[in-house]
Amino acid sequence: MQGGVNLSVLDAVTLAASAGECVAIAGSSGAGKSTLLKCIYANYRAQAGSVCVRHRGGWVDMARAQPREVLDVRRYTMGYVSQFLRVIPRVPALNIVMAPLLAAGTEPTMARARAQTLLERLNIPSRLWPLPPATFSGGEQQRVNIARAFAPQPPVMLLDEPTAALDEVNRSAVVDLIRDARRRGALLVGIFHDHSVRTAVATRLFPLRPSGASA
């Protein structure tokens, strides 16, 4: 994405007071919606500008932060739902969802309970929990992915087409999760292709036009 990103993410704490916000990034294909999300998550390094996020009572510029600062932000402040689930092959679904909770220091029995609740809400049958998701359907894998990102309840969540592979029932389960997150004061920034989902969750549209510069 030429020209980089210049985006100030709002203070999650302030948003909590205003009951949370859900920003839908809108734009045509190739406008750089995914790239923008990846720059916020520091998966891509923004070449100019800054991505400031409120973390541990201060501001961290994700575009300039040291790797371990970025990791710390990801562990405690910012969650990300990617389009695909990428995990160590033989790890059971339940453990995948528990992992970010454990990494953030949650006590194992609590982490397990929280992971089970989420998998239930996302309609993953309990007989699949002890199995690695490699053999799951695309929709099931995506729901494990969503459960994993929502499990630690981060103040900021980035969603890259979270409902793309889901049917009606599961789409509404995800919509509920997003609304719950907003209600507890989280900030969500997402790309929602599905019009009904976007209408159901977004509090604001952020239109993105293809960059004028070319590479």
Next chain:
Amino acid sequence: MDESPLLEVQELGYSYGTRAACAGITFDLYPGEVLAVVGESGSGKTTLLRCISGQLRPDEGRVLFQTRAGEIADVWAVSEASRRLLTRTDWGFVHQNPRDGLRTDVSAGANIGERLMAIGARRYGNIRQEATAWMYKVELDAARIDDSPQAFSGGMQQRLQISRNLVSQPRLAFMDEPTAGLDVSVQARLLDLLRGLTSDLGLSAVIVTHDLAVARLLAHRTLVMQAGRMVEAGLTDQVLDDPQHAYTQLLVSSALPA
């Protein structure tokens, strides 16, 4: 977040004759971090690992390690006795070939217990108990504690080698291609085990690998080497998803999709 690095490598260089195997290598490793060093054969990654793990004295640069006592030890300036003590206590080294890191003429239990005995454990019962616990942790059948490692499969030998290293609760582990040469299914198990161990024990690790998938699944950060130089370094997902250097781009695009 204000803690100091566990390991600092500064301008490290080593040459075989006139040919530089690695040069100008600088990086920090913080407690709990896993760093992957990737690059093709001959890129100098194993030489780098040997230099920072106290096995090969570098021609240039420094390696600083923060000891358990909180002091900074200049690995190649301290006495050989201190350096060897570090390698037995605070460090672990996992060889690519488990037979290089195991005593194949004594039992699995003796292999695990050796470091404990080397740092002064003198109760047979405790050593055995600890060895049993570690066999369980690395998913080996504890009933085989008295078997020779020669009777173990490659994957089991590798897990035995790992437990033998971690039994002294090191704070830093060096691993040279720990999953190479294993069946794919065994590899997956070992990766899961390594990830669990590093996160449960708060262990830092430097893992040399040519397998980008190993780096992605295990390492927080990745350092890319080409012809003895560090061409790119950063968060693993940044390096692999958004490679900046032409060589890294080539490396990433050459990897077979999983």
Next chain:
Amino acid sequence: MAATETVEGYNFAYLDEHTKRMIRRAILKAIAIPGYQVPFGSREMPLPYGWGTGGIQVTAAVIGPDDVLKVIDQGSDDTTNAVNIRRFFARTTGVKTTERTLEATIIQTRHRIPETPLRDGQILVYQVPIPEMLRWLEPREAETRKMHALSEYGAMHVKLYEDIARHGYIAATYDYPVIVNERYLMRPSPIPKFDNPKMHMNPALQLFGAGREKRIYAVPPYTAVRSLDFEDHPFETQHWDHACELCGAADSFLDEVIMDDRGTRMFVCSDSEYCLSRREKQQPAVA
């Protein structure tokens, strides 16, 4: 003991004086650093390696015309090795030889320490096949020397661990590792571990010579010698259910002797002189 005729044409105790001086320097160094293996220029001797060439060179370097020499092999004064070495020194030095432990000033031994306690002024010379205790752990000489220099001996316990894991107890019965003066790990030569406690605080000077491996080491008088063990598997010596069937000793190291083709066994003292002297005391009329 009947004097053997001395032979002409050899220097006293066979070795030339320069060689003896070189060996004495090595011995002095060994005494100064108890348990440390001192390299020395081992000479060709008129018998093959493995027959006590190290012990013979040490004895040759310390023996003088007034010494009284005793030589034992596995506790016995009259086996081939002992007889030959005794005769060798009798012929090349003309010194008095004896079988009496108490009479001897120098005792050269293969694989035993006499049962009769040694006293001040005596020298016990051990014949050593392999001096390096760490060799089984580490094949490189440079590395074993470093391990000695840095007292890296913990891994020695791996061998003992393995014994307990396999047998339920430390099954090693001879060549049992010791720490000398709380510093150097030492291989006591293949003496039975029954003899290990005798090395501890012994009033005699103990010298060890390895001819093939070209090493000399020493335990000076009254030096601590500790056998390695575990707290929950402490060092123990062998015990027998029998006493010696000849002299009745219950405190000595016993050999099992097959008496006939029907497999009749007998347990007797390994130290033949000790056994004999006890029998003489019991029955002074014995020839």
